[in-house]
Amino acid sequence: MASTMKPSTSNRPRSVGTMLRILGAGLLIATGGIHLDLYLTGYRHIPTIGTLFLLQVISAFVLALLALVLARRTVALAAAGFALSTLGGYVLSLWFGLFGFKEIRTTAGVVAGILEIGAFVALGGYALFFAPASTRGPAQLQALARRAFVPLVAVAGLALVIAIANSPGVSAPGGSTTTISGSGTAASMKVSIRNFVFYPANFTVAPGTTIVVTNNDTVAHTLTALNASNPLGKFDTGNIAAGKTATFAAPSKPGSYAFYCSIHSFMVGTLVVK
Ligand SMILES: [Cu+2]
Known part of the structure; x- marks a missing residue:
């Protein structure tokens, strides 16, 4: 991986962008897969949260597919924003509870949270730094978004860590x-x-x-x-x-x-x- 990535950084930035886009789409599909598994194994019975899980699965798959097919800034931004809002929902349900449901820390939840941050970094990074110039927005907005990107990733990561640390969690074995x-x-x-x-x-x-x-x-x-x-x-x-x-x-x-x-x-x- 590292050996194929290094020369691209200096010579062909577009291929780094393509890799970020594919990586981001893959991570998004993984979060959809985790949500689908959780949905099928119990969350579908939880009011409102169950429906949101199903919506998350469908949206994650659709956005990932669009991001794979279309090398466009808007699509990547929408997918990155979606990954971030899924993470936001998880952090809120862990920290304060959401729609009357308070999530308990589990390995699946923590892994999904980390993958969501990864998807946000990859897709957001693609949109802000590698998307074709013709699909970028106004230059001033672009500069502002670029400056906000790293702090936003840091805040998202910190929120996940604090929410996880505050949740009691259970170390009991899984459904085996x-x-x-x-x-x-x-x-x-x-x-x-x-x-x-x-x-x-x-x-x-x-x-x-x-x-x-x-x-x-x-x-x-x-x-x-x-x-x-x-x-x-x-x-x-x-x-x-x-x-x-x-x-x-x-x-x-x-x-x-x-x-x-x-x-x-x-x-x-x-x-x-x-
Ligand atoms: Cu019960």
Whole structure:
């Protein structure tokens, strides 16, 4: 990469511009991909935020495609502005909450935030320094935008870092299947809820294991046996308020127990007693 980039900087600035444009479009598509994945795995159920996620995915793909096809300053500026506003939405939801939803820090969110800054730098850099002269705006505006570019990138990066540092975050494993081994009731199993998803959603425990459920969201949730008439046993944490923890004992009879959140029925998982 570096060896092909160096000679271009001095001799063919246009090819550096083309690389920036392609890089920016790629980063934008990556942010759209992360949002699509989050949308499909739970965010689609969150009011307003779910719709915004879908809009983000569509806009990111359309703008990235346009930026790839059209070597125009306006298109690159629109795509750069979009990347920055997506980042703004993330920072706001992390810091203050947005439309009644307060985001919890996750790896996917942090990665998306970093990629959005990257897309802004690449597409904004292209628009301000490499776009064909014929597609540039008035010279004075251009000079002003160039001067504001680096400070703007610094502010965006700082806002992301502060928002991330202020968010509690959770280090629980992702939605994978987890098995804990332990001797009977001595062991306990930790389940956390964040952004309307159980982590882990599927797990196996010994009979009677203490299940500790922590709600990291800003709204109440429950962890409730799905089939209340399951003859093997039932369980229900009742409402767990934002930031609170509740415990219950896993059924003593081996079997598979589907569970859900009785407030948000789309939140589901399976507890296996073995
Ligand atoms: Cu819930």
